[in-house]
Amino acid sequence: MELIKKYREATSRLILLDYDGTLVNYFSEPGAAVLPENLTRLLTDLLNTPNNEVYIITGRSSIGIDRVLNSLQINIIAEHGAVVRVNGLWKNKISDPCLWKGSIMPVLNRATLKCPGSFVEEKRFSLAWHYRNSDPATGQEISAELIESISRESQAADLKILNGNKVIEILKAEVGKGSAVNDLLEHKDFDFILSAGDDATDEEMFESLADNKNAFTIKVGNGETCARYKFADVFEVERLLQKLTG
Numbered sequence: 359m360e361l362i363k364k365y366r367e368a369t370s371r372l373i374l375l376d377y378d379g380t381l382v383n384y385f386s387e388p389g390a391a392v393l394p395e396n397l398t399r400l401l402t403d404l405l406n407t408p409n410n411e412v413y414i415i416t417g418r419s420s421i422g423i424d425r426v427l428n429s430l431q432i433n434i435i436a437e438h439g440a441v442v443r444v445n446g447l448w449k450n451k452i453s454d455p456c457l458w459k460g461s462i463m464p465v466l467n468r469a470t471l472k473c474p475g476s477f478v479e480e481k482r483f484s485l486a487w488h489y490r491n492s493d494p495a496t497g498q499e500i501s502a503e504l505i506e507s508i509s510r511e512s513q514a515a516d517l518k519i520l521n522g523n524k525v526i527e528i529l530k531a532e533v534g535k536g537s538a539v540n541d542l543l544e545h546k547d548f549d550f551i552l553s554a555g556d557d558a559t560d561e562e563m564f565e566s567l568a569d570n571k572n573a574f575t576i577k578v579g580n581g582e583t584c585a586r587y588k589f590a591d592v593f594e595v596e597r598l599l600q601k602l603t604g
């Protein structure tokens with residue numbers, strides 16, 4: 359595989375791994391998706407390899423991702439890029455006072471009432487409405503209604519609506535995995551980039567790397583993608599990490 363060869367030859371590598379649906383499967387209770395021991399070992403090997411910069415890049419909150427990583431000392435891009443942890447230090451990448459939450463929250467609460475099993479999660483810079491544990495048809499219907507009812511206000515407040523895997527998330531339009539990656543590339547040159555993800559929000563990351571000849575982008579699971587490779591599931595990602603560290 360060309361990817362493995364390029365990895366071995368590279369002198370400065372950037373590895374960007376989404377968490378849920380990419381490294382581990384989805385769980386109905388997000389806190390249950392703890393990083394298994396074998397992956398902890400693989401990530402530790404990657405981290406300890408000279409010339410590697412490894413990031414977990416996720417939509418999860420800082421607390422939510424830290425908890426499932428079992429305090430693994432890895433760099434993290436959380437909340438789709440709004441907060442980052444580099445060398446153990448968390449910092450905010452934006453300074454949004456989030457006044458918009460006041461008017462969006464009641465709409466999400468109404469959706470929750472109409473869709474049993476759904477719930478709202480408030481993060482530092484975003485609001486997420488999760489419907490993973492709801493009746494799929496109801497979840498689908500209410501999520502479409504929800505997007506419709508907040509779209510005008512979102513535009514006016516310069517927000518974006520992420521239509522993810524069983525989650526609708528509202529956050530500042532400037533935030534995204536794409537801009538987070540651009541930010542990293544502005545500060546350093548890499549001759550090998552690996553980026554893997556499974557969801558709509560990962561497409562922004564793939565798009566921002568589309569013209570980069572050193573980038574290997576991988577979409578995990580079904581669906582349209584602008585990634586260069588398609589992997590069937592999290593196990594294929596694990597096998598790749600094994601090959602890189604083996």
Ligand SMILES: [Mg+2]
Pocket residue numbers: 376377378379380555556557
């Ligand atoms: Mg994911």
